[in-house]
Amino acid sequence: MKMTNDKxxxxxxLINDIDTIxxxxxxxxxDRVLENISTxxxxxxxxxxxxxxVKTHKSKEATALLMRAGITKxxxxxxxxxxxxxxxxxxxxxxxxxxxxxxxMRFIEIIKRYPSTKFSCxxxxxxxxxxxGAEAKANNIVIPVFIDLNxxxxxxxxxxxxxxxxxxxxxxxxxxxxxxxxxxxxxHIRNPDIxxxxxxxxxxxxxxxxxxxxxxxxxFPEPIIVAGGSPTFPIHAKRxxxxxxxxxxxxxxxxxxxxxxxxxxxxxxxxxxxxxxxxSDTKLCLDLGHKSIASENALDNRVYFLNAPELKFIGQxxxxxxxxxxxxxxxxxxxxLYGFPYHICPTVALYERAxxxxxxxxxxxxxxxxxxxxxxx
Numbered sequence: 132m133k134m135t136n137d138k139x140x141x142x143x144x145l146i147n148d149i150d151t152i153x154x155x156x157x158x159x160x161x162d163r164v165l166e167n168i169s170t171x172x173x174x175x176x177x178x179x180x181x182x183x184x185v186k187t188h189k190s191k192e193a194t195a196l197l198m199r200a201g202i203t204k205x206x207x208x209x210x211x212x213x214x215x216x217x218x219x220x221x222x223x224x225x226x227x228x229x230x231x232x233x234x235x236m237r238f239i240e241i242i243k244r245y246p247s248t249k250f251s252c253x254x255x256x257x258x259x260x261x262x263x264g265a266e267a268k269a270n271n272i273v274i275p276v277f278i279d280l281n282x283x284x285x286x287x288x289x290x291x292x293x294x295x296x297x298x299x300x301x302x303x304x305x306x307x308x309x310x311x312x313x314x315x316x317x318x319h320i321r322n323p324d325i326x327x328x329x330x331x332x333x334x335x336x337x338x339x340x341x342x343x344x345x346x347x348x349x350x351f352p353e354p355i356i357v358a359g360g361s362p363t364f365p366i367h368a369k370r371x372x373x374x375x376x377x378x379x380x381x382x383x384x385x386x387x388x389x390x391x392x393x394x395x396x397x398x399x400x401x402x403x404x405x406x407x408x409x410x411s412d413t414k415l416c417l418d419l420g421h422k423s424i425a426s427e428n429a430l431d432n433r434v435y436f437l438n439a440p441e442l443k444f445i446g447q448x449x450x451x452x453x454x455x456x457x458x459x460x461x462x463x464x465x466x467x468l469y470g471f472p473y474h475i476c477p478t479v480a481l482y483e484r485a486x487x488x489x490x491x492x493x494x495x496x497x498x499x500x501x502x503x504x505x506x507x508x
Contacts (some may be wrong), residue, residue, distance in 0.1 A: 135317075137303075138468070143160075144160070144398075144401055144437055144438075144469045145164075145288035145469070145491055146158065146403075146488055146491060146492065146493065147491045147492050148492050148493055149403070149467050150495055152438075152486055154403045154404050154405045154418055155402055155403060155404050155418050155419050155420075155423035155424075155466070156402065156403040156482070156485070156486065157400060157401075157402055157403075157405055157478065157481075157482040157483055157485040158400065158401055158486050158488055158500040159382070159399065159400045159486070159487050159488065159497055160398075160400070160401075160404075160484045160487075160488045160489075161488070161489050161494070162489060163397055163398065163399035163486050164193065164196060164381060164382070164399045165196065166397060166399070167380050167381055167382070167383065167396045167397060167399055168197060168200050168274070168381065169378070170320055170394075170396055171183070171239070171380050171396075171483050172200060172201075172245070172381070174364070174365055174368050174394075175368040175375065176368075178200070178201040178292040179203075179204075179374060180368075180373065181202050181204065181374070181375060181376075182204040182205060182206050182223075182225065182357055182373050182374045182375065182376045183197060183206065183377060183378055183380070183381070183410060184204060184206040184207065184208070184227070184376050184377065184378030185206070185207050185212050185214065185215070185216060185374060185378065185486050185501070186207065186208050186378050186476055187200065187378040187379050187381055187382055187475060187476045187479060188210060188381050188382065188479065188497040188499070189215065189479060189480065189499065189500070189501040189502050190215070190497045190498060190499050190500065190501070191215060191218060191219045191498075192487075192498075193381060193497065194215070194216060194219040194221065195219060195226040197293070197381075198219065198220075198221065203221065203222040203223055203476055204221075204222070204224075204225075204374065205221050205223070205225070206223050206224075206225045206227050206357065206376040206378075206391050207224060207225070207227065207501075208226075208227055208228055208507065209228070209501065209504070210226075210234060210237045210238060210241060210252060210504075210505070211236070211347065211500070211501040211502075211503055211504055211505055211506050213226050213238070213241055213505045214241055214501070214508060215501035215506060216248065217244070217245035217247075217248045217250075217501055218245075218500075218506070220247065220248075221248055221387060222247075222248060222249060223248070223249045223251075223335055224228060224248055224249070224250050224251070224298065225250075225251045225252070225253075225277065225314075225357060225407060226238060226250065226252040226253070226410075227253060227279075227314065227316070227376075228252065228253060228289065229252065229253050229254055229255060229259050229279060229359075230263065230384070231262065233258060233264055235263060235268060236266065237263065237508055238250070238252065239266055239267065239270050239272065239274075241508055242271065242272055242274065242414060242506045243270065243385075244507075244508060249275070250274070250275075250277060251274065251275035251277060251363075252274060252277070252310065253276070253277050253278070253287075253314055254277075254279065254298075254302060254308075255279040255280075255281075255287055255288050255289045255298075256279060256289070256298070257298060257301055257302070260276065260298075260301070260302045260305055260308060260311060261305055263276070263307065263308055264305040264306055264307030264308040265307060266307070267307030267483060268306045268307035269307075269310060271310050272307070272346070272456050273307060273308065274307065274308050274309070275308075275309050275310075275311045276302060276308045276309065276310055277311065277312045277313060277314040277355070277461065278295060278298060278299050278302070278310070278312075278313050278314065278326075280295060280313055280314060280315045280339055280342075280359055282316075282317055282335040282338065282339060283317060283319050283320070283335050283418075284286060284317065284318055284319050287318070288314075288315075288316075289453055290338075290380060291313075291315075291338035291339050291341070291342045292338060292342070293337065295342060295351075296342060296345055296346065297334075299342075299346060299351075299354075300349075300435065301315075311352075311354065311355055311375060312354040312355030312356060312357065313339055313342065313343060313354050313355070313356050313357070314337065314356075314357045314358075315335075315339045315356065315357070315358045315359075316334060316358070316359070316360060316362070316376075317335050317336070317358070317359055317363050318360045318362075320332050320335065320362060320363055321362040321390050321391075323389070323391075323392070325354055325365075325391075325392075325393045328363065328366070329366050332359075332363045332366045332367070333366070336358065336367075337444050339358070340355060340356075342354075343356060347368075355373065355374060356372070356373050357373075357374045357375075357376055358373050358374070358375065358376070359375055359376060359396075360376065360377055360378065360379075361377040361378065361379040361380060361387055361391065362387070362390060364377040364380070364390055364394075365393065365394060365421050378476070379396075379475060379476060380394075381399065381473045382398070382399045382400035382479070383396040383397060383398050383399060383475070384398075384471070384472050384473060384474055384475035384476075384478075385398075385432075385434075385435045385471045385472060385473040386428075386473045386474055388471075389432050398468075400469055400472075400475055400479070400485070401425075401437070401469050401470055401472075402423060402424055402434065402469075402470040402472060402478065403467060403468075403470070404417045404418055404419040404423075404436075404467070404468045404470055405417065405418055405465060405466065405467055405468070406462055406463065406464055406465065406468070407451075407464065407467045408464065409463075409464060410453070411457055413456050413457070413458055413460070414445070414453060414454070414455060414456070415442070415454050415455075415456055415462055416451055416452070416453055417445075417451065417452040417453075417454065417468065418450065418451065418452075419434065419451075419452040419460075419468075419470065420447060420448055420449045420450040420451050420452060421447060421448065421449050422449050422450065422481060423450075423481060424452075424470065424472060424478055424481070425472060425473070425474040425475075425476070425477035425478040425481070426447065427474065427477070428473055428474060429496045430444045430445075430446070431444055432473045433447070433472070433473055433474075434452075434470040434471065434472055434473065434475070435470065435471045436468045436470050436471075437449065437469045437470070437471055437472070438469050439462075439468050441456070441457060442455065442456055443455040444455040459485065474492065479502070480502045481502075482499060482500070482501060482502070483498065483502060484496050484497065484498045484499065485498075485499070
């Protein structure tokens with residue numbers, strides 16, 4: 132098997148006691164996680180402007196490292212992630228979601244159960260705002276709220292402008308909620324050319340700034356703006372006051388390594404796979420199926436094997452990955468392949484725990500407790 136000699140380094144990923152790890156497995160390289168956190172801090176002028184998304188790591192252990200670096204504000208997408216952050220004693224948590232039905236009731240229970248954490252959420256319409264306000268008032272709490280703005284992602288949110296301004300003003304008069312800001316996620320902007328990505332980001336973000344200035348001119352306290360994800364993080368980081376919420380930086384992945392070459396984050400989490408069968412002279416069967424690696428991308432863009440980059444992917448099912456090797460290859464049953472996921476966030480969600488690697492040996496284990504839909508509430 133070949134060792135790589137690219138941006139990822141030569142053989143940093145090798146695990147000396149690999150026989151102690153069953154496969155498939157997610158493994159986390161803690162020293163590299165710390166490097167990525169250090170890189171994150173170097174890219175912004177004030178740690179107080181960071182509100183990283185925890186959807187990637189989903190763990191108390193990673194949260195603890197971020198908090199140790201001075202980060203106190205976080206963003207999440209699920210109630211379990213919100214509770215994980217509260218259990219980690221995070222001070223400020225934005226649920227970047229508009230809670231409805233049972234999710235709203237769970238959110239309120241989280242707020243009541245963990246009073247030392249300040250929780251907030253999103254709204255993009257008056258009906259949801261009234262529902263959230265009514266439940267909050269009935270439980271004698273006030274929930275800080277951000278207006279969710281659609282700046283091109285086209286999944287949730289209201290277009291910044293007059294209608295959004297009227298919604299902000301109307302929500303300001305609803306008992307049980309308190310308007311504090313604007314949320315603008317631009318995950319659709321991921322042009323590999325950083326100059327072009329900057330142009331697209333600035334164009335999408337300008338109406339958000341205009342809306343903030345209008346509200347400020349109308350006598351409202353200056354709305355907080357939470358903006359961006361990983362591709363646009365270095366762009367928003369150069370703005371004044373804007374809170375930035377990248378998430379993938381902590382582990383990084385092959386997709387962003389290719390798309391965001393201007394960012395110095397490094398691979399810090401891999402998937403481990405073994406060859407379990409040799410169906411023919413050139414075919415290998417690995418134990419890395421759909422249930423072990425994010426599979427929303429095309430077959431060729433799911434995993435990159437650092438020590439076997441020449442393998443060609445043929446097919447994948449729930450528990451198996453079939454690949455083609457060159458003729459006269461030397462692969463054998465039991466060989467370990469180290470895979471760099473193209474999309475790390477949903478890959479992490481497939482694992483309940485991950486061995487932690489330090490100095491090329493297993494040093495412990497992290498649990499992704501918020502991959503579950505429910506922790507306590």
